[in-house]
Amino acid sequence: DARVTQTPRHKVTEMGQEVTMRCQPILGHNTVFWYRQTMMQGLELLAYFRNRAPLDDSGMPKDRFSAEMPDATLATLKIQPSEPRDSAVYFCASGLYRDNNSPLHFGNGTRLTVT
Amino acid sequence: SQQGEEDPQALSIQEGENATMNCSYKTSINNLQWYRQNSGRGLVHLILIRSNEREKHSGRLRVTLDTSKKSSSLLITASRAADTASYFCATDGRGSTLGRLYFGRGTQLTVWP
Numbered sequence: 001d002a003r004v005t006q007t008p009r010h011k012v013t014e015m016g017q018e019v020t021m022r023c024q025p026i027l028g029h030n031t032v033f034w035y036r037q038t039m040m041q042g043l044e045l046l047a048y049f050r051n052r053a054p055l056d057d058s059g060m061p062k063d064r065f066s067a068e069m070p071d072a073t074l075a076t077l078k079i080q081p082s083e084p085r086d087s088a089v090y091f092c093a094s095g096l097y098r099d100n101n102s103p104l105h106f107g108n109g110t111r112l113t114v115t
Numbered sequence: 116s117q118q119g120e121e122d123p124q125a126l127s128i129q130e131g132e133n134a135t136m137n138c139s140y141k142t143s144i145n146n147l148q149w150y151r152q153n154s155g156r157g158l159v160h161l162i163l164i165r166s167n168e169r170e171k172h173s174g175r176l177r178v179t180l181d182t183s184k185k186s187s188s189l190l191i192t193a194s195r196a197a198d199t200a201s202y203f204c205a206t207d208g209r210g211s212t213l214g215r216l217y218f219g220r221g222t223q224l225t226v227w228p
Contacts, residue, residue: 004157033215042218042219042220042221043218045217048215055215091157091158093157093158101146103160104150104158104160104205104216105160106150106157106158107157108155108156108157109156109157
């Protein structure tokens, strides 16, 4: 059963450190999303890519967050420098976008704690 | 915001009972999707209903959509303890060709054995 793989599952780091989260989308999917989930804000869309090109990253704090897709099998979300308010679960999701009726497949997330 | 909002925030029922969750949204849509999230896991797609559909079934799931009221409901019949999870509705935006989805805050469903 194909699935989206995220690493690491858990990350604890100190404020100011760089954090890199990785995602392997389902082979053949052409769209990749990054979401952040917190109790306060729910699921927030941070950025997404179609055919590896960034379509929208308006949900990300640009000064510290960056998202890339170096190739079709890898998406990365980087935070530099990290802050305690970045503590959340970060989800990657992929989908095969052909029309407006495509479901997303989520990874199990990276739980980030910044102390 | 195009976010859907689920209601109630939390629902607690006994096994065998039916569970109904509602979702309201703000803008016109191409489709509405329901997802489930078990604790510590990612979201799992349950069902998608298009804007020109009014009702859809999948196993014990029944979804309705009323575009005039901008609302949807998810009914789980004969609930089981394993249905305990958070349920989210997600909407896109009509006119959006980008395929992005906006999620509500979810309904936490607890089914007691």
